[in-house]
Amino acid sequence: MPKTSDMGHSEQTETKHSHYRYLIATHTQIVKQIFDKNSRYKETNIYLHFDITPGDGGEYGQSPVIFVRRAQELGLPYRAIFIEQNAQNARRLKQRLMSCFHTNGNTTVDNADHIERLPYYFDNPPVVDSRGNTRYVYGSLYVDPNGEPPWKLLSDFSEHYPMVDVIIHLSGTTTKRRRGVHGGPDLIDCISGIQKRHWIVRYPNTCQQWTFVVGTNWDGFPELKQAGMVSIYGKTGREYLSILSYSKKELSRHIEATQNTSLTQSTGRYENKPLPGLAAYVNDVESDK
Numbered sequence: 043m044p045k046t047s048d049m050g051h052s053e054q055t056e057t058k059h060s061h062y063r064y065l066i067a068t069h070t071q072i073v074k075q076i077f078d079k080n081s082r083y084k085e086t087n088i089y090l091h092f093d094i095t096p097g098d099g100g101e102y103g104q105s106p107v108i109f110v111r112r113a114q115e116l117g118l119p120y121r122a123i124f125i126e127q128n129a130q131n132a133r134r135l136k137q138r139l140m141s142c143f144h145t146n147g148n149t150t151v152d153n154a155d156h157i158e159r160l161p162y163y164f165d166n167p168p169v170v171d172s173r174g175n176t177r178y179v180y181g182s183l184y185v186d187p188n189g190e191p192p193w194k195l196l197s198d199f200s201e202h203y204p205m206v207d208v209i210i211h212l213s214g215t216t217t218k219r220r221r222g223v224h225g226g227p228d229l230i231d232c233i234s235g236i237q238k239r240h241w242i243v244r245y246p247n248t249c250q251q252w253t254f255v256v257g258t259n260w261d262g263f264p265e266l267k268q269a270g271m272v273s274i275y276g277k278t279g280r281e282y283l284s285i286l287s288y289s290k291k292e293l294s295r296h297i298e299a300t301q302n303t304s305l306t307q308s309t310g311r312y313e314n315k316p317l318p319g320l321a322a323y324v325n326d327v328e329s330d331k
């Protein structure tokens with residue numbers, strides 16, 4: 043995959059942008075409806091968005107452009123913080139946002155490592171709710187790393203901003219490879235460390251097993267089936283998450299060991315139900331060898 047300024051480009055990138063566009067369109071619409079219902083809090087009804095791996099905005103519109111364009115189209119009051127560690131990307135992003143969208147006080151581009159910079163916003167919230175804290179601040183945080191997501195940072199973030207939903211674009215293969223070499227928690231355990239009650243997951247795409255996972259504390263958050271996203275508590279979602287979390291060897295060992303035991307029983311998160319689709323996936327993979 044060709045790489046420029048720490049950003050990769052491929053067909054997979056187009057799928058990612060198209061699904062992200064759909065995700066952001068739906069999410070901003072939902073929050074706008076919440077704001078419209080609570081119009082007496084006009085002053086503090088501001089959608090807070092963090093993109094902690096934004097890139098430079100891109101010629102064809104990467105995540106920062108997708109977000110700002112959508113918020114402006116919708117007439118949604120927003121505050122967006124972009125944290126980009128590559129100086130050239132950060133500079134280009136700032137210019138692009140200014141020239142295309144005339145953004146001013148409502149967007150900030152920080153040229154920094156998100157591990158160091160995001161915690162600054164835990165103590166200095168850019169938006170507060172009507173009581174002056176972050177408990178009821180609505181919005182989203184997006185992370186789309188080249189490697190593994192910063193799990194501990196996301197966990198800390200979720201404690202400070204409980205109603206800001208977390209959108210993660212990740213590769214299941216990358217996490218499994220790390221486990222193979224260094225050990226450590228699997229994907230299900232990494233996700234469990236983030237304080238969100240509900241999760242939706244998209245089907246894994248390509249041999250890198252690219253996917254989106256979205257965590258929220260809102261009970262009515264919809265599945266986004268148009269972007270291939272389902273709840274992790276349904277049968278299909280459990281299968282996606284198992285495929286993303288476990289190696290082929292682990293999956294076939296589990297399936298062989300028992301027809302009736304959950305593959306994820308070690309985490310104690312799921313009911314003990316057979317997953318026939320998963321058995322088919324393992325068989326497909328084995329016949330490919």
Ligand SMILES: C[S@@+](CC[C@H](N)C(=O)[O-])C[C@H]1O[C@@H](n2cnc3c(N)ncnc32)[C@H](O)[C@@H]1O
Nearest residue numbers: 048095096097104105125126127128155156186
């Ligand atoms: C995959 S690209 C992001 C692409 C973009 N989100 C899109 O929509 O296509 C990842 C970006 O994150 C940046 N990045 C990686 N690690 C980072 C870190 N620790 N802090 C801030 N930015 C980081 C890279 O410089 C790169 O620009």
